[in-house]
Amino acid sequence: MCFEVLGIDIFLDDNIKPWLIEVNSLASFATDSPLDKKIKYDVIYETLAMLNLNQKRKRKAKKDKADQFNRR
Secondary structure, eight states, rough: OOOOOOOOOOOTTTTTOOOEEEEEEEEOOSSSSHHHHHHHHHHHHHHHHHHHHHHHHHHHHHHHHHHHHOOO
């Protein structure tokens, strides 16, 4: 399993229309304020929750990787 967290900068104009400014492949997780810390913590938490990691999936992934290695 492979994924990447991207930093996306969006500008909202007077009509609340979003404008994409840039997409960063090296998103910064440094925090400057309590709000910034909460937002970034939630991004990391939700990203890991989407991966649905648990012991059963971990054992299956290890077994699949070993099986794949043994087939070579």
